[in-house]
Amino acid sequence: AQSVSQHNHHVILSEAASLELGCNYSYGGTVNLFWYVQYPGQHLQLLLKYFSGDPLVKGIKGFEAEFIKSKFSFNLRKPSVQWSDTAEYFCAVRDSGYALNFGKGTSLLVTP
Template sequence: AQSVSQHNHHVILSEAASLELGCNYSYGGTVNLFWYVQYPGQHLQLLLKYFSGDPLVKGIKGFEAEFIKSKFSFNLRKPSVQWSDTAEYFCAVIPGGFNAGKSTFGDGTTLTVKP
């Protein structure tokens, strides 16, 4: 079975700092990769996704992620964070060929941005 690990449980940054959240997965075949965000008191929302093509994907609100197949990684980045980015971030993986419901989520990383 596939698994997803997010190395940082809690990240605290000041506004304008750069962000990188790590995500590694274990699955030998083709994968679809996602980052979801959960703002305080709100539901999960899709931030960005990778299915194929350019391994550098851009999402909403200035976020991007790079798929590095050799490292089984899909790290999330943002060059300059804002206070409003304070949220919990989840990496998710779906093996290629399965329906979307077979998503495996990481434990999540809580990001706190200090104004």
């Protein structure tokens, strides 16, 4: 079965630091890849997605992610984080099925 691994469960950064959250998946075929974010007290919302084309995907709020097929990875990046980026981040993969398979999430805390 498809599995999604997020390398870091808890990340603490100072404002203006750079962010990279790792995500790897196990499926070898064609995949759709997603990053979702859940801000405190809010529902899950889509940050960015990849399904074809340019492997470098830009999302909302300055986030981007790069799909590296050979590494089965879809890492999320942001050059300079803000306090408002404090949230939980989920990587998700859709393989041949309908639903998304999620990683366990990474909790990001940005300190002033």
